[in-house]
Amino acid sequence: MITFWILAPLMVVAALGLIFARKAVHAALCLAVVMISLAVLYAAQDATFLFAVQIIVYTGAIMMLFLFVLMLVGVESRESVVEVIKGQRLASAIVGLAFALLLTLGIGQAVSTSVVGLDVANQYGNVYGIAELLFSDYVVAFQFTAALMIVAVLGAMVLAHKEILIVPKTQKVRSEERIRDFAEQGKHPGVGATPGVYARHNAVDMPALLPDGTPLEDSVSAVIRNRQQSLPTRGRHDVADTLSQIEDPDLDSTSAPQIGVDQGSDEQEDA
Amino acid sequence: MTEYITLSLILFSIGAVGVLVRRNAIIVFMCVELMLNSTNLAFVSFARQHGNLDGQAAAFFVMVVAAAEVVIGLAIIVSIYRTRRSTSVDEANLLQA
Amino acid sequence: MLLDQSWLLIAIPLAGAALLLTWGKESDKFGHLIATAASAASFLLGTFYFIQLLGRDAGDRSVDSTLGTWFQAGSYQVDFTFTFDTLSSMFVLLITGVGTLIHIYSIGYMEHDPRRRRFFAYLNLFVAAMLTLVLAGDYVVLFLGWEGVGLASYLLIGFWQHKESAAQAGTKAFIINRVGDVGMMLALMTMFAFFGTTSIAAVNQNIGSVSTGVATGLGLFLLLGACAKSAQFPLQAWLLDAMEGPTPVSALIHAATMVTAGVYLVVRSHYIFDASPVARNVVIAVGLITLLAGAWIGCTKDDIKKALAGSTMSQIGYMMLAAGLGPAGYAFAIFHLLTHGFFKANMFLGAGSVMHGMNDDVDMRHYGALSKAMPITFFTFAAGYLAILGFPGTSGFFSKDKIIEAALAHNVWVGIGALIGAGVTAFYMTRMMLMTFWGEKRWRENVEPHESPHVMTTSLIVLAALSLFAGLVSLGGWIEEWLEPATGPLAHPEPPLPIWVITTIVLITVAAGVVLAWFTYGTRPIADEAPADEDVSFFTRAGRAELYGNQLNDIIAVKPVGWLTRTLTWADDKVVDGAVRGVAGGFGELAQILRTWQTGFVRSYALAILGGAVFVVLALLVVTLG
Numbered sequence: 001m002i003t004f005w006i007l008a009p010l011m012v013v014a015a016l017g018l019i020f021a022r023k024a025v026h027a028a029l030c031l032a033v034v035m036i037s038l039a040v041l042y043a044a045q046d047a048t049f050l051f052a053v054q055i056i057v058y059t060g061a062i063m064m065l066f067l068f069v070l071m072l073v074g075v076e077s078r079e080s081v082v083e084v085i086k087g088q089r090l091a092s093a094i095v096g097l098a099f100a101l102l103l104t105l106g107i108g109q110a111v112s113t114s115v116v117g118l119d120v121a122n123q124y125g126n127v128y129g130i131a132e133l134l135f136s137d138y139v140v141a142f143q144f145t146a147a148l149m150i151v152a153v154l155g156a157m158v159l160a161h162k163e164i165l166i167v168p169k170t171q172k173v174r175s176e177e178r179i180r181d182f183a184e185q186g187k188h189p190g191v192g193a194t195p196g197v198y199a200r201h202n203a204v205d206m207p208a209l210l211p212d213g214t215p216l217e218d219s220v221s222a223v224i225r226n227r228q229q230s231l232p233t234r235g236r237h238d239v240a241d242t243l244s245q246i247e248d249p250d251l252d253s254t255s256a257p258q259i260g261v262d263q264g265s266d267e268q269e270d271a
Numbered sequence: 272m273t274e275y276i277t278l279s280l281i282l283f284s285i286g287a288v289g290v291l292v293r294r295n296a297i298i299v300f301m302c303v304e305l306m307l308n309s310t311n312l313a314f315v316s317f318a319r320q321h322g323n324l325d326g327q328a329a330a331f332f333v334m335v336v337a338a339a340e341v342v343i344g345l346a347i348i349v350s351i352y353r354t355r356r357s358t359s360v361d362e363a364n365l366l367q368a
Numbered sequence: 369m370l371l372d373q374s375w376l377l378i379a380i381p382l383a384g385a386a387l388l389l390t391w392g393k394e395s396d397k398f399g400h401l402i403a404t405a406a407s408a409a410s411f412l413l414g415t416f417y418f419i420q421l422l423g424r425d426a427g428d429r430s431v432d433s434t435l436g437t438w439f440q441a442g443s444y445q446v447d448f449t450f451t452f453d454t455l456s457s458m459f460v461l462l463i464t465g466v467g468t469l470i471h472i473y474s475i476g477y478m479e480h481d482p483r484r485r486r487f488f489a490y491l492n493l494f495v496a497a498m499l500t501l502v503l504a505g506d507y508v509v510l511f512l513g514w515e516g517v518g519l520a521s522y523l524l525i526g527f528w529q530h531k532e533s534a535a536q537a538g539t540k541a542f543i544i545n546r547v548g549d550v551g552m553m554l555a556l557m558t559m560f561a562f563f564g565t566t567s568i569a570a571v572n573q574n575i576g577s578v579s580t581g582v583a584t585g586l587g588l589f590l591l592l593g594a595c596a597k598s599a600q601f602p603l604q605a606w607l608l609d610a611m612e613g614p615t616p617v618s619a620l621i622h623a624a625t626m627v628t629a630g631v632y633l634v635v636r637s638h639y640i641f642d643a644s645p646v647a648r649n650v651v652i653a654v655g656l657i658t659l660l661a662g663a664w665i666g667c668t669k670d671d672i673k674k675a676l677a678g679s680t681m682s683q684i685g686y687m688m689l690a691a692g693l694g695p696a697g698y699a700f701a702i703f704h705l706l707t708h709g710f711f712k713a714n715m716f717l718g719a720g721s722v723m724h725g726m727n728d729d730v731d732m733r734h735y736g737a738l739s740k741a742m743p744i745t746f747f748t749f750a751a752g753y754l755a756i757l758g759f760p761g762t763s764g765f766f767s768k769d770k771i772i773e774a775a776l777a778h779n780v781w782v783g784i785g786a787l788i789g790a791g792v793t794a795f796y797m798t799r800m801m802l803m804t805f806w807g808e809k810r811w812r813e814n815v816e817p818h819e820s821p822h823v824m825t826t827s828l829i830v831l832a833a834l835s836l837f838a839g840l841v842s843l844g845g846w847i848e849e850w851l852e853p854a855t856g857p858l859a860h861p862e863p864p865l866p867i868w869v870i871t872t873i874v875l876i877t878v879a880a881g882v883v884l885a886w887f888t889y890g891t892r893p894i895a896d897e898a899p900a901d902e903d904v905s906f907f908t909r910a911g912r913a914e915l916y917g918n919q920l921n922d923i924i925a926v927k928p929v930g931w932l933t934r935t936l937t938w939a940d941d942k943v944v945d946g947a948v949r950g951v952a953g954g955f956g957e958l959a960q961i962l963r964t965w966q967t968g969f970v971r972s973y974a975l976a977i978l979g980g981a982v983f984v985v986l987a988l989l990v991v992t993l994g
Binding site: 287290291292294360361363364365366367 | 966967968969970971974975978
């Protein structure tokens with residue numbers, strides 16, 4: 001009883017929050033509160049199996065599905081306060097109140113205070129009791145609901161299916177295009193180099209070096225290049241030193257461009 | 272016992288009013304879920320009153336069907352959103368005379 | 369061929385008509401001969417039957433011939449029974465005899481008409497229908513013949529369809545006759561209501577079982593029918609217009625036979641009239657009024673046919689008068705009917721002969737001095753003239769005098785009225801003779817009067833002979849005795865004066881009329897054109913307007929019916945159709961109002977659903993807790 005009297009007002013407030021919340025996500029959260037409270041109430045009424053199922057299926061799956069779609073559809077949309085249909089709010093309030101009153105008056109009378117309790121039904125455990133019912137008395141309904149689930153899944157697939165209007169390019173097509181561009185326009189067919197990341201210099205404005213030591217301007221982001229923030233290579237890398245290690249007589253150290261070789265300091269550059 | 276039933280009825284009415292008042296299709300759907308949940312509560316309460324588990328079995332089935340319904344309903348809302356870029360139920364008023 | 373096959377008399381002309389109408393154009397060359405042969409065959413058969421009837425005893429002179437049952441409804445049955453008795457024998461001879469003569473005359477008269485075959489078919493149809501009328505043993509069969517002659521009259525009056533006036537005259541005749549037919553139908557219904565049968569014999573036998581009031585009613589209904597058919601007041605307006613038809617038609621139908629059907633009806637139903645003095649008095653009144661009215665009109669008409677039509681109206685008035693006198697007059701009515709048939713047909717055919725020679729001109733002001741140009745026509749016409757005057761020895765003398773005697777015996781004033789009528793008759797007939805055959809020539813340009821061909825003059829001669837000598841049948845009271853089985857015992861009331869005195873007075877009156885006419889028309893030259901309406905006396909103007917009969921009909925019948933029809937059409941359109949359209953319009957309006965509920969908003973619909981749910985729960989609560 002204590003459970004009930006704590007949770008019931010909470011649930012009512014949450015339900016009211018559901019219908020009055022302006023942001024959709026707030027409404028979803030209010031509903032989640034209601035559902036969890038319901039699960040607790042089920043547990044309080046000796047429906048342990050349903051308590052678990054309510055949390056797992058309803059709150060866990062269905063509410064999450066709601067939230068997913070909310071995110072998809074427009075989580076920022078706020079509902080306007082102005083009501084378009086004349087008199088709808090007033091009429092809804094009146095009718096809703098009348099409905100609640102009538103139902104309470106009517107169905108409230110149908111309830112007797114003598115409660116049998118589920119001790120006998122639950123004597124082998126609640127799960128056992130429900131399983132016994134499901135697989136004997138309600139087995140046909142059970143099978144049909146299973147079929148229903150499959151149909152629902154199929155329906156969702158069909159409904160959410162998107163028609164492809166523009167066929168995306170396959171890898172083959174893309175690679176052919178790349179090679180053709182290279183042949184006709186000299187565009188680089190491969191993956192571009194990343195900006196220079198060396199043991200000592202690790203910066204996006206430092207160009208990568210080709211094997212012969214020349215810096216590759218294209219490896220630096222075009223934005224930085226346009227802002228003229230890309231620095232020419234300031235590494236102490238010695239072109240001649242590199243070339244000598246290759247031992248290629250054709251390569252001439254004099255033909256390599258001398259790009260501001262810094263002979264001076266060992267100090268690390270601010271990279 | 273009566274308290275549970277009363278609570279269920281109040282939740283049901285709140286859900287019904289919510290369907291009438293809210294304009295976002297997803298929130299209307301959530302109000303419908305609230306109504307279904309309130310009936311589940313009633314079923315469970317009656318199961319306890321009568322002393323057999325038929326009510327709980329019924330509540331179980333309601334949950335299953337509600338799950339299937341949510342799947343399809345949300346798929347529909349998504350496909351409507353894709354074409355109309357809006358989830359307001361007021362905009363689907365082509366059946367006016 | 370025995371008497372109990374008297375239906376053959378009708379069948380032969382009817383077959384002739386059917387044959388000519390269905391054979392088509394092929395029979396145009398010889399159709400008229402077939403028709404004339406059919407009419408002549410009927411006449412020979414009729415004569416044969418007549419001779420057979422003569423050979424029987426007085427009480428045995430009525431033979432029925434039944435063809436079968438026409439229809440049966442419960443206990444009411446109508447058979448095709450034809451009764452050949454003394455009364456119908458006279459009529460059969462008149463109809464077929466004069467009819468055959470007119471057929472022969474028409475061969476010449478209608479020679480140049482392209483639709484001659486059709487004309488003869490209609491003539492045969494008329495003969496068949498008229499015979500049905502006079503031979504019928506049941507009032508319904510009589511009514512069949514009644515309608516048949518009406519149809520034939522309509523077809524023949526409007527025979528020259530291309531003339532607007534002829535078509536309208538035919539329609540006018542038919543419509544006025546319809547009014548009379550209502551009277552006939554009411555009489556039939558009354559008979560059925562009170563006697564359960566309409567057989568003539570049965571009605572006559574059982575007339576004593578109903579009250580005088582019923583008999584009066586029956587008599588007046590029958591009189592209404594007779595007035596229309598015989599062109600008596602107040603339904604006389606059609607007869608003068610009927611002269612639009614070809615002259616043989618005027619002679620046969622509107623002089624000798626159809627117009628006398630009314631008199632036949634009254635005499636055949638004499639048991640009914642015997643039972644009701646009121647009806648008889650009405651008949652006498654109608655006859656007297658028409659007698660004088662017809663004579664009045666005849667004095668003022670310049671159209672030779674219309675003058676003769678007025679004369680016919682007047683003479684039938686005499687017959688009606690005689691029929692209204694009861695047992696004292698039935699036989700004389702029939703006798704005068706027969707003699708009138710002869711001399712009036714004679715004069716009409718003579719007028720046709722005159723018109724034939726004067727290029728179909730009917731205006732007597734264009735005639736004059738034709739006695740030298742058309743001698744045979746003149747002599748035969750003169751024979752008819754003497755007969756209608758009542759010149760001693762002619763048939764008219766015997767028949768008309770008897771009527772005047774009987775009238776004087778009944779009531780002095782009625783007798784004096786009949787006497788005055790005789791005088792006026794003499795006046796206008798002499799006027800006609802003076803304007804047509806004597807006096808100066810007033811012929812138009814290019815008119816060369818010549819005698820008619822033999823085929824026409826033969827009939828004229830035969831009829832002239834009959835006009836002069838047919839009176840012999842009344843010698844020794846033969847005709848009265850002959851008709852007694854059909855008309856009942858003859859009464860001989862005493863006239864106030866001795867018979868020879870009355871005869872003399874009649875002759876003096878007639879002579880006065882002749883002399884007056886001679887002074888008015890014989891001594892002074894006759895104007896070429898008729899004097900305008902303003903220059904003549906009231907009597908002439910009223911006579912020319914046919915005693916304002918058409919205007920009266922217009923006010924009493926035509927205008928109210930037209931107003932009623934227009935009102936009904938208006939009511940049908942605005943009220944009835946308006947209601948129907950209004951219902952449709954109302955539904956349309958309702959739909960427009962209900963349309964506003966379909967807003968298209970899902971939430972409004974949801975609200976409605978919830979409201980409905982509230983209502984249902986409320987109802988459930990009331991039912992279970994209440």
